Amino acid sequence: MEKMDFSKFGYGKVADHIEELKDIVGPENVMTAMHDRAMRAASCAPFPMQRWEDHIPDVVVLPGSTEEVSEVMKLANKYKLPVVPRGAGCGLADGAFPLNKGICLDMKRMNEILEVDDINRTVTVQPGVNMQELNKVLDKVGMYYPDDPASYGTAVIGGRIGTNGWSVGGAGSGHPANLVCSMEVVLPTGEVVWLGKGGSRKCRNSSAGYRMLELFFGHQGTLGVVTEAVLDCCPKPEVEFPSYYGFASYEEAYNALYQIGISGVKCAVNYIMFDDEKIDFLRRDDEAFIPLPESVKCVVMATFAGTEGEVLAARKKILGIMKKMKGTYLGEEQAWGDWATRHDRYHLAVHCRDGQGQVVTMSWHCEDNCMIHSELPEFTHGLHKIVKKYVDKYDNIFNDAGCFIYCGGPYRTWGDYLAEVDVFINEYAMTPELWEVWLDMKREIAELAVDLGGSISICHGACREGDVDVLIEKELVDGQFEMMKKIKKLFDPNNIMNPGKYRLDLAY
Amino acid sequence: MEILSYKKFYEDPVKKGEKVDDELSKDCYNVFACRHKFCREWCPDYVEEGNESYTSYGYHTGLLALSRGNGDLSEMKNAYIHCLECGQCELKCPNTMFGGDFYRVTTTTVDLVRKMRRDLHAQGIDYDGFEEVQKTIDDFKAHDAGPDEDLTSWAAGLDLPFEGETMMFVDYYNAFQTREVPIAAAKILKAAGVKFGILKHPHITTGELYETDEDAWVDAAKKNVEALKEAGAKTVIIVNPHEYSYFIKEYPRYVGELPFDVVFITDYVNDLIKAGTIKFVKPYNKKVTFHDPCSLNKLCGNYKAPREIIAALPGTHAEIEDPVLQWKYCCGNGVSSAFRKALPDVSYKIGVRRLKHANDVGAEVLLVACPHCKDMFAETKTKSGINIEPVHILEVVAYCMGIEV
Amino acid sequence: MAEKVIKKSDHYEVEPWRMTGYIHQQVMNDAAIQKIMQDKMMYLTWMHKQEAGRCLPGYTKEELES
Numbered sequence: 001m002e003k004m005d006f007s008k009f010g011y012g013k014v015a016d017h018i019e020e021l022k023d024i025v026g027p028e029n030v031m032t033a034m035h036d037r038a039m040r041a042a043s044c045a046p047f048p049m050q051r052w053e054d055h056i057p058d059v060v061v062l063p064g065s066t067e068e069v070s071e072v073m074k075l076a077n078k079y080k081l082p083v084v085p086r087g088a089g090c091g092l093a094d095g096a097f098p099l100n101k102g103i104c105l106d107m108k109r110m111n112e113i114l115e116v117d118d119i120n121r122t123v124t125v126q127p128g129v130n131m132q133e134l135n136k137v138l139d140k141v142g143m144y145y146p147d148d149p150a151s152y153g154t155a156v157i158g159g160r161i162g163t164n165g166w167s168v169g170g171a172g173s174g175h176p177a178n179l180v181c182s183m184e185v186v187l188p189t190g191e192v193v194w195l196g197k198g199g200s201r202k203c204r205n206s207s208a209g210y211r212m213l214e215l216f217f218g219h220q221g222t223l224g225v226v227t228e229a230v231l232d233c234c235p236k237p238e239v240e241f242p243s244y245y246g247f248a249s250y251e252e253a254y255n256a257l258y259q260i261g262i263s264g265v266k267c268a269v270n271y272i273m274f275d276d277e278k279i280d281f282l283r284r285d286d287e288a289f290i291p292l293p294e295s296v297k298c299v300v301m302a303t304f305a306g307t308e309g310e311v312l313a314a315r316k317k318i319l320g321i322m323k324k325m326k327g328t329y330l331g332e333e334q335a336w337g338d339w340a341t342r343h344d345r346y347h348l349a350v351h352c353r354d355g356q357g358q359v360v361t362m363s364w365h366c367e368d369n370c371m372i373h374s375e376l377p378e379f380t381h382g383l384h385k386i387v388k389k390y391v392d393k394y395d396n397i398f399n400d401a402g403c404f405i406y407c408g409g410p411y412r413t414w415g416d417y418l419a420e421v422d423v424f425i426n427e428y429a430m431t432p433e434l435w436e437v438w439l440d441m442k443r444e445i446a447e448l449a450v451d452l453g454g455s456i457s458i459c460h461g462a463c464r465e466g467d468v469d470v471l472i473e474k475e476l477v478d479g480q481f482e483m484m485k486k487i488k489k490l491f492d493p494n495n496i497m498n499p500g501k502y503r504l505d506l507a508y
Numbered sequence: 509m510e511i512l513s514y515k516k517f518y519e520d521p522v523k524k525g526e527k528v529d530d531e532l533s534k535d536c537y538n539v540f541a542c543r544h545k546f547c548r549e550w551c552p553d554y555v556e557e558g559n560e561s562y563t564s565y566g567y568h569t570g571l572l573a574l575s576r577g578n579g580d581l582s583e584m585k586n587a588y589i590h591c592l593e594c595g596q597c598e599l600k601c602p603n604t605m606f607g608g609d610f611y612r613v614t615t616t617t618v619d620l621v622r623k624m625r626r627d628l629h630a631q632g633i634d635y636d637g638f639e640e641v642q643k644t645i646d647d648f649k650a651h652d653a654g655p656d657e658d659l660t661s662w663a664a665g666l667d668l669p670f671e672g673e674t675m676m677f678v679d680y681y682n683a684f685q686t687r688e689v690p691i692a693a694a695k696i697l698k699a700a701g702v703k704f705g706i707l708k709h710p711h712i713t714t715g716e717l718y719e720t721d722e723d724a725w726v727d728a729a730k731k732n733v734e735a736l737k738e739a740g741a742k743t744v745i746i747v748n749p750h751e752y753s754y755f756i757k758e759y760p761r762y763v764g765e766l767p768f769d770v771v772f773i774t775d776y777v778n779d780l781i782k783a784g785t786i787k788f789v790k791p792y793n794k795k796v797t798f799h800d801p802c803s804l805n806k807l808c809g810n811y812k813a814p815r816e817i818i819a820a821l822p823g824t825h826a827e828i829e830d831p832v833l834q835w836k837y838c839c840g841n842g843v844s845s846a847f848r849k850a851l852p853d854v855s856y857k858i859g860v861r862r863l864k865h866a867n868d869v870g871a872e873v874l875l876v877a878c879p880h881c882k883d884m885f886a887e888t889k890t891k892s893g894i895n896i897e898p899v900h901i902l903e904v905v906a907y908c909m910g911i912e913v
Numbered sequence: 914m915a916e917k918v919i920k921k922s923d924h925y926e927v928e929p930w931r932m933t934g935y936i937h938q939q940v941m942n943d944a945a946i947q948k949i950m951q952d953k954m955m956y957l958t959w960m961h962k963q964e965a966g967r968c969l970p971g972y973t974k975e976e977l978e979s
Contacts, residue, residue: 035570109558332971
């Protein structure tokens with residue numbers, strides 16, 4: 001694949017247009033100081049600290065309205081200035097990671113909740129609203145926005161759309177792509193459009209026209225900027241019930257995952273399998289797992305939420321299946337604690353060890369391959385084989401934190417799974433050579449996913465270095481990448497919107 | 509009761525043109541490596557400004573970037589002033605909450621911010637608005653250098669001795685700005701039959717000094733501890749939660765284990781109520797809510813006594829928000845009042861939001877347990893016209909006891 | 914990697930030797946550890962309240978053995 005060459009786009013100098021940016025958003029909302037820019041270079045994906053300066057945006061702009069965003073885009077097009085939208089910057093595929101510096105459009109000042117409609121069960125928000133904060137407000141009227149990723153406490157609505165995020169509650173309540181009724185988007189040319197199910201703001205379904213709304217899920221900031229969204233809310237569950245079961249082998253856990261998945265229970269929040277390496281990893285320092293008996297090699301979690309009647313029925317039925325499948329219930333305390341901490345504790349830097357057993361701090365990277373059930377064992381075993389190779393060869397640079405296997409698709413507990421291997425990477429010790437090694441690991445993982453009939457990414461995006469080459473050369477070879485390029489060029493004739501992301505520079 | 513959690517390597521100053529110490533750099537990496545920013549949405553400054561530069565993540569990452577050659581200390585003069593030092597981010601950070609008890613390593617943002625303000629000031633890199641803060645420091649220093657009688661003039665007519673096994677420590681802010689608070693405290697204790705003394709010459713404790721001239725602040729700290737010991741203190745009751753947090757979290761770093769027990773006034777008063785030595789004779793027929801002081805709830809994990817006191821008040825209807833929800837709240841003053849002095853507009857907005865929350869739960873009175881909160885809310889209420897009355901919890905206790913304050 | 918951990922009366926801790934090479938433990942006393950545990954329990958309790966009306970209790974001995 002040809003190397004990225006931004007020179008052919010004739011970009012202007014951002015530094016020449018700071019005053020104009022200040023005129024649009026106000027001088028207090030334009031930041032040029034190095035530390036303000038440098039701390040917005042990274043997303044949550046592993047960051048090449050060894051070349052930090054290459055990814056520092058030229059300026060940070062905090063718009064406060066759709067009009068301001070539109071004016072910034074018009075200015076950017078006029079002078080050919082790259083624009084990289086930024087939500088929480090907690091995406092794991094580098095959507096917000098500038099590849100050619102430019103204007104960092106930090107959307108988080110637009111964080112108002114505009115309307116709560118408890119009759120039609122929608123909430124209208126600006127893109128900088130975070131789900132946990134939104135739910136504090138919705139709680140007052142018994143509504144709940146069920147988008148619940150690991151980044152629940154930090155992600156914002158615009159980013160959830162940009163990444164086509166996945167929610168642990170998705171198997172029950174849908175993922176962001178199922179939860180947005182309509183949204184306002186500023187296109188790269190500055191034009192403002194409303195995309196919905198047809199022209200309705202609040203309808204959940206429509207056959208009026210092309211499904212343009214869905215196009216923007218996973219666009220990674222390459223097709224425009226979301227400036228408002230109408231979200232679908234569910235009733236706050238009456239009760240919840242988390243339960244964790246220990247298994248003596250991967251095989252047994254995997255079979256149990258299948259059986260509960262096709263049991264017909266409809267109030268599952270999710271079923272999650274923790275493989276051998278994940279349990280080993282958690283036993284290091286996780287008080288929910290340290291005291292588990294040696295005989296527990298893998299764990300399967302089943303959590304339900306809904307009305308008391310349906311949860312009680314599910315609770316009974318799943319216990320019956322788990323007993324048949326030789327699962328051992330791990331207790332109420334463990335379930336209560338582990339479920340409530342599901343967002344917070346897996347990614348701590350101090351979880352890592354070097355070859356001598358010393359604690360070293362590394363950054364958590366979560367692969368997010370999508371895999372069909374039949375290939376899960378070969379896939380996850382294959383993942384560990386790949387990662388182990390690199391962990392063993394490069395001491396103190398990588399750690400294998402095991403696999404989680406979650407129900408992948410919306411409203412269903414069978415079929416496909418988010419089969420995630422968690423790899424820690426020592427960015428602090430990163431060098432150009434080691435970064436290439438890291439990319440080799442990523443490529444191997446991506447290729448394995450595609451070879452086995454899955455997808456490189458279920459929810460982060462496949463636009464990162466290492467992933468994107470495999471995406472273009474292997475996964476989207478049946479015409480999808482060609483279509484993406486055409487659409488990109490149509491929407492963004494000057495390639496100012498997050499240039500280089502997804503290698504869509506190849507469209508020009 | 510001492511809560512010790514700090515990093516010794518923070519003592520090495522960050523200097524212009526010099527490499528950032530490797531241990532400090534790795535400390536910043538520990539926050540950067542996470543990048544999940546659970547600190548962000550609950551930061552009262554972020555809630556108003558929407559600017560992630562001013563979050564725990566921003567403070568740590570800016571410094572990490574500097575350590576990798578991206579940045580200049582002289583450009584960072586305003587980088588650390590947007591922090592209220594409320595402690596939300598460092599307690600909520602998963603490094604602390606889920607790893608701190610296992611690894612004995614936590615995120616220490618408040619210390620980092622204080623350190624950076626100190627280090628920047630030492631090189632003449634002061635934030636915009638620093639002159640106001642310097643004036644406050646100078647005023648307080650003048651009190652410390654002034655006559656003893658001024659420092660205890662708030663206690664005129666109360667006949668309090670300058671010694672005792674139980675001593676009440678009254679800081680300068682209470683002594684000069686919000687004297688009704690220590691007066692209420694003293695009258696409550698007297699009416700309950702508690703024998704206690706006050707210091708003849710308490711020394712400066714203000715946080716603004718701590719983050720500009722650590723040596724001077726520590727010097728005063730040592731003098732305070734010595735003076736209390738000399739006065740015979742076995743128990744020291746503190747009336748300002750800021751000072752309470754300094755006594756139990758910072759003082760021991762410099763003086764070692766304190767030679768007396770330290771109790772915050774609400775814990776002490778609550779114990780008296782439970783023991784029956786405080787008796788209520790008048791009802792306080794108001795709908796109230798309570799604002800957890802940041803320094804008490806977030807910095808010290810202390811939130812129970814005020815709620816128990818309020819529950820014991822006759823005639824009062826209380827609707828008090830969960831202390832967890834209150835991790836996100838602040839009056840806007842800041843634990844170091846530098847925030848209020850340098851950023852009065854943001855301070856005001858934060859206070860307005862908190863008063864509106866109080867309105868939302870249907871309260872007519874917002875009870876506080878901190879003189880800074882009281883002063884800040886009074887100013888915000890007047891300026892905004894929001895219909896809610898900020899009242900110090902001790903004033904209500906005194907009222908219900910039939911004491912004239 | 915099977916690791917030994919230190920079991921305190923109400924929590925676990927890492928073996929201190931693991932914190933001598935790359936990263937070091939800070940000065941902390943038991944009250945600081947207790948505060949962390951208190952904050953954690955408060956937060957987890959609040960998390961459960963936020964996402965559902967209530968959390969059903971775990972299975973009873975009878976349910977598990979039947």
